[in-house]
Amino acid sequence: MRRTCPPHIAALFRNHMSKDSNQTALLWIVAAGFFMQALDTTIVNTALPSMAHSLGVKPFVMQPVIVAYTLTMAMLTPASGWLADRFGTRRVYFAAIMIFVLGSLCCASAHTLGQLVIARVLQGIGGSMLLPIGRLAVLRSVSGEQYVSALAMISVAGQIGPIVGPTLGGWFVEAFTWHWIFLINVPIGAVGMFAVYRYLPRATSTAAAPFDLAGCALLSLCMIAFSLAVDAPVQSHRAVWSTALFVVGLVAALSYVPYARRRQNPLFKLALFREPNFSVGLIGNLVCRIGSSAVPFLVPLLMQLELGYTPLHSGLMMLPAALAGTVAKRWIAPLIRRYGYDTFLLVNTLIVGGAIVAFALISRGTPIVVEIVVLAIFGAANSMQFAAMNSVTLKGLSHEDAGSGNSLFSMVQMLAMGLGVSISGGLVSVFSDQWGSATLGFRMTFVCVGAITLVSALIFRRIEETQAVASSVKPATVGSQ
Structure with missing residues (x-):
């Protein structure tokens, strides 16, 4: 005689399966949003010379295209949590993807540099909410024991974006036009909006505290x-x-x-700065990232304008840095446990700064193997630098201050990225005009931004090892690059 499952057992099973499938869909939605954001911060770099030619301007005046995006994200990131509480996570995340896609369409339709910068601001408005609200949605939907695994899955998407971004950008420029580096976001965003509407729960708004x-x-x-x-x-x-x-x-x-x-x-309590390592880490991050953020902007320009590489070739040359950075992440915790944050950051900062200065020695006669080695050393050291800086800055904050501290930290990161691009682009123009040589302009700029990074080593010497290092090594915050 055939046995049938009792109705209440069958209902529980269906509910469990439905919950698991919705959580899986949520993780894929958030990962896709993070991928779009991470991709967009790197895919533009290799296309800048082609974009400048199309818009009728010099490549070194294209910095606002990057700065407008990062600065907009820095300004609006603190408001993302309040918006999610006030209007609901599902509604705001859907709006964030839609604004990001509209901004991408406007970027692809721009005919002047001014139009492109305005479109990048619109794109940055959507991008500023993709990761924070996505992470908040996961936090509210996934159980505590699954949260770390969920964030690990999302972080993979953030690592893939910088790896494929430069190469994909170069390929789009050669195979199609630069407009496709923005149009690629449209189908991804359309699928994302459908998935948000279909799978994210209908969260109601809550009584959010007044926004500052x-x-x-x-x-x-x-x-x-x-x-x-x-x-x-x-x-x-x-x-x-x-x-x-x-x-x-x-x-x-x-x-x-x-x-x-x-x-x-x-918006940010002054009590955050009573934690000494938070203050030191915040200042050190700002100074160090100004130099390291200049490299993804300068190197593709150097390769295309001075070394004669095609956009695709220059994009492929960025792969060693991205891959080395991904591999090096596993070395961070053992090295910090052995040497401590202060020693590790001191030595590693010298390596990062030295690698940036080494780019000044690259010329048309430099063997490609040497270029790859320098890029790989920079990528590995820079990846470990970011993770160590993130951890030492946030590890001493209390549970109630962690969210606010992470938000301020994210603002400083994006500000440093914009400053790095602005400073390096301005220095190349000044040095090139002064000596009448773009080659010397690049070389002197790499020396200067490398020196700025080296200065941060003095700041990191003030780190206080206030607790056992082995217990304080935490995974880098998702989205902190």
């Missing part, structure tokens, strides 16, 4: 002013404009201190 709009405005003004001070958009009286913008940024930053003391729930 004034505090966010002060810090945003600070970041914009500093970025424009480095690369002032005016040619006449440029030094005066840069000085004035720097003063505005400094005043905005200092004004936040008394403001945060008076407000009950400021």
Whole structure:
């Protein structure tokens, strides 16, 4: 006689299977969003010379295309959590993908540099919410024992983006046009929006605490002013404009201190800076990343404009750095346990800075094997540097301060990326005009940005080993590159 499963058992089984399938779909949705964001930060670099030619401008004035995107993400990242609480995770994540796709379409339709920069701002608005809200959706839907595994899966997508980005960008430029580096986001985003609508639960809005709009405005003004001070958009009286913008940024930053003391729930509590390693790590990250963030921008330009490489060839040359960085991640924890954060960061910072300076020696006569070795050394050391800096900065924060500290840390990371591109692009232009040689311009720029990275070694010497190193090595925050 055939046995049948009791109805309540069958219902429990169906609910369990449905929950598992929804969680799997959620992870794929968030991973796809992270992939789009990570891909877009690297795919543009190899296409910059072709984009500049198409838009009728010089390659070294294309920095705003990258800076506008990273700066927009830096300004809006702190608001992502509040938006998710206020309007619901599902609704905001759907809107983030839609805005990102619309921004991508506008980028592909741009006919002038100004139009492209505005489109990148729109794209950055969507990109600023993809990872934070996706991570929040996973946190709220996945059980505690599965959360680490879920974040590990998402982080893989973030690692794949920088690996395939430069090569894919070069291939699109050669096989089609540069417009396809943005159009590729459209089908991915369309599938993502359908999946969000289909699989994400209908989360209702909650009574979110009032958002600190004034505090966010002060810090945003600070970041914009500093970025424009480095690369002032005016040619006449440029030094005066840069000085004035720097003063505005400094005043905005200092004004936040008394403001945060008076407000009950400021955007970022000043108590964060009582943790000494957080302050040291934040400053060290800013200085170190200015140099290391210049490399993905400068190297493709060097290879295409000075070495005569095609866009695809220059994209393929970036693979050794990305692959070496992925492999090197497994060495971080053992090395830190053995030598401690202070010694590890001191030595590794010297390696990163030295590798950046070594790019100044690359010329048309340099064997390709040497180029690959330098790129691989930089990629491996830079990957370990980022992970160690992330960990030492955040490891001492309390549980209640971890979210706020990570948000501020993310803002500083993206600010440093924009500053690195602005400073390096400006230096190449200045040195090239001064000596009448683009080759010397590149060489001197690599020396300067390498020296900036080396300065951060002095900052990391102030790290305090306040607890057992073996127990304090944590995985790098998802999305922290």
